Amino acid sequence: MNDHETFDLGDFTLRHGATLRGSWLAYKTYGTLSADRDNAIVYPTWYSGRHWDNEWLIGRGMALDPDHHFIIVPNMLGNGLSSSPSNTAPPYDRARFPHVTMEDNVAAQYRLVTERFGIERLRLVTGWSMGAGQTYQWAVSHPDMVERIAPFCGSARTSPHNIVFLEGVKAALTADAAFAGGWYETLPVTGLRAMARVYAGWGFSQAFYWDHLYRRMGYTSLEDFLVGFWEGFFLDDRDPNNLLTMLWTWQNADVGRTSGFGGDTVAALASIKARALIMPAEKDLYFPPEDERWTAQHIPGCELRVIPGVWGHFAGGGANPEDTAFINAALHDLLNS
Known part of the structure; x- marks a missing residue:
């Protein structure tokens, strides 16, 4: 659990007004940043996941190959490694930890990417489940920075169901x-x-x-x-x-709530400039394909590929080799486009 680095966020003010003092973002990198800083990929964690839980999709010969790409895996705020209820001093400790939005997570990650590494463009942002939610948020918050997005088994707006x-x-x-x-x-x-x-x-x-x-x-x-x-x-x-x-972050996720969009999810999706490849899973009970078809039709030039099979939401979790091969092939296609 200590095989990571931390980025000091200092006094980090959240969207809902609370300021986390002395806060930080935990992260791990894979590969080497190129001299031109043009090979960076951001791959955020998911609900309760930590950086090592993302490693199934990183490796030599894979789309996320550390021999070619500089892959940054930031841990979500609240996951126990980055600033969280369990590691924050009073008065914002434990049950008093403030609400965190997807926009807050991406704002913290943006600071990491730009301040620590001096990166101005991202080749790709990708992620599973809540990592997919952060992927969409990256594309809306920083449309001129993100070249490609590949959210899988996740959504841009959490549905009522x-x-x-x-x-x-x-x-x-x-x-x-x-x-x-x-x-x-x-x-x-x-x-x-x-x-x-x-x-x-x-x-x-x-x-x-x-x-x-x-x-x-x-x-x-x-x-x-x-x-x-x-x-x-x-x-x-x-x-x-x-x-x-x-869980609160997940329930309240909606790119339409991004600053400047006034709750208009369609307008937020339409603002995305990244080349987008969305991958819902065929039998995902959280994020069914029909929900993501709605999302895809509002992102200019978006492609949707449904992960076939019966593994449901965990088609995106690295548990089934066939699903992993499907996702990896799609990422190859996107990165080579």
């Missing part, structure tokens, strides 16, 4: 008496396990469960998968207040 799903996740976590309104003295394990059980019905498709594909992941039964994968996922050093901070 997605908000409802997240309300169920949040309710399961906070119902544990040990949660104590976010001021817990011991980890609310019952709430985290309940959250995992709610999440399990959404992360993979109905067909994934029907075909018992969790066996390919090394789990011997449905219950083994629910405990070993899902409960294990949320009990793996994931702080509840951190999870709720990122």
Whole structure:
């Protein structure tokens, strides 16, 4: 967990007015920045993910090849490595950590990219799930800087149905008496396990469960998968207040709320100048392809490729080699365009 660097944001004022004093952004880089600073790619993390969780899509011979590209993986605010409820001093610690928007995350990443590395153009911004949301935000916030975007299994605006799903996740976590309104003295394990059980019905498709594909992941039964994968996922050093901070960011994501657009999502999408390749997954229950078709029609020259198969949202998580090959091939095409 210490194989990363930090960028000092100092007193960082968030969109909703709170100032995080002495804040920072954790990040890791892969590859070498060229002399002309023209080979940079930004690949943000996702809900509860950390930089090492993105490494499945980085490697020699892959589209995100560190022998050719300088890949920056910034950790989201609230993920436990960058400034978060779990590592911030009072008065903004724990349950008092302020609301963070997608625009805030990209503003912090922009400072990292420009101030630390002197980068003026990005060859590509890409990401899965909430990383896709940050990808869209980059293209709207900095249209003249971003050359290409490839958001996969994510959205430019969180749908009402997605908000409802997240309300169920949040309710399961906070119902544990040990949660104590976010001021817990011991980890609310019952709430985290309940959250995992709610999440399990959404992360993979109905067909994934029907075909018992969790066996390919090394789990011997449905219950083994629910405990070993899902409960294990949320009990793996994931702080509840951190999870709720990122959940708020997700629920309130909408590029239309970017400064200057007054809530007009269509106008924000139309402002994107980057060459865009959107990849929803065929059976994603969070971000179904029909939602992203709506998005694609409002981005000039956008291409949409649907990731086929039954792995649902986790088609974008690196768990299935066929899905990884599809995403990697699409990134190759985009980078070579």
